[in-house]
Amino acid sequence: MQPFLEIKDICLSYRSLAGETEVLSHISFSVSPSEFVAIVGPSGCGKSTLLNLISGLLQPDRGEILIHGQPISEHSANVGYMLQKDQLLEWRTIYQNTILGLEIRHQLTPSKIEKTKQLLTQYGLSAFRNARPSQLSGGMRQRAALIRTLVLEPDLLLLDEPFSALDYQTRLQVGDDIGQILRKESKPAILVTHDIAEAISMADKVLILTKRPSSVQKIVPIHLDISDRTPLSSRNAPNFKYYFNLIWKELNQNGTPVQ
Ligand code: ADP
Numbered sequence: 001m002q003p004f005l006e007i008k009d010i011c012l013s014y015r016s017l018a019g020e021t022e023v024l025s026h027i028s029f030s031v032s033p034s035e036f037v038a039i040v041g042p043s044g045c046g047k048s049t050l051l052n053l054i055s056g057l058l059q060p061d062r063g064e065i066l067i068h069g070q071p072i073s074e075h076s077a078n079v080g081y082m083l084q085k086d087q088l089l090e091w092r093t094i095y096q097n098t099i100l101g102l103e104i105r106h107q108l109t110p111s112k113i114e115k116t117k118q119l120l121t122q123y124g125l126s127a128f129r130n131a132r133p134s135q136l137s138g139g140m141r142q143r144a145a146l147i148r149t150l151v152l153e154p155d156l157l158l159l160d161e162p163f164s165a166l167d168y169q170t171r172l173q174v175g176d177d178i179g180q181i182l183r184k185e186s187k188p189a190i191l192v193t194h195d196i197a198e199a200i201s202m203a204d205k206v207l208i209l210t211k212r213p214s215s216v217q218k219i220v221p222i223h224l225d226i227s228d229r230t231p232l233s234s235r236n237a238p239n240f241k242y243y244f245n246l247i248w249k250e251l252n253q254n255g256t257p258v259q
Pocket residue numbers: 014015016021023042043044045046047048049050212
């Protein structure tokens with residue numbers, strides 16, 4: 001099967017008056033259609049930079065990023081990006097927030113409005129349609145942000161530490177919710193996280209990056225011995241701990257604490 005996304009030998013340095021910072025060094029990996037990939041690595045190693053390259057916000061110095069075999073610049077891939085801060089606008093209601101992207105793209109058609117309302121109901125937010133973001137819990141806000149992203153029907157989802165601002169209990173719940181939503185949508189997704197357990201519980205494979213200048217240290221495919229896998233149930237799989245220890249050791253070999 002042709003991969004959905006191919007990252008081929010990517011290098012990137014930031015240049016400023018103060019000098020040059022080499023961030024990514026010969027990074028290669030691929031993502032299959034509907035595969036969920038988690039990326040872990042030391043703080044400042046270039047994880048967000050890598051997502052910015054994949055979204056087309058930055059251009060690599062070297063290497064190629066292909067979607068369905070075509071360079072991203074030529075492919076009109078629709079990439080959904082979710083960040084740690086949900087970026088909901090307080091002066092808009094939850095419903096108005098979820099349609100923001102559609103408004104900006106002039107895609108506010110009756111069928112898209114219907115789809116938005118359906119997602120709000122499906123993900124337990126219809127009673128909060130007219131509420132302001134500050135009236136919602138952190139987990140509900142993240143779900144609203146996810147709906148705003150999903151109604152744009154992205155071909156690929158990029159998630160940059162989307163749960164790290166939430167407390168532990170909420171993070172487990174929201175991670176489980178969002179993981180299940182993404183499985184249902186069966187879209188390819190890339191999750192950057194500093195939480196090893198979160199990476200294993202959600203991903204089909206975990207990409208471990210070295211410290212900067214960052215290269216791929218190891219790619220760990222995750223095969224959990226569990227039926228009806230969800231992010232929460234994954235944590236009870238007998239071999240969950242095996243993967244945790246493996247990734248923990250790899251990151252510690254890195255010599256820098258993970259974040
Ligand atoms: P991570 O997400 O893994 O923590 P980042 O991709 O945010 O890492 O940053 C990687 C490195 O590049 C860091 O050392 C950071 O300080 C530097 N950096 C990030 N953005 C810029 C920029 N726009 N200009 C210069 N340096 C940057």
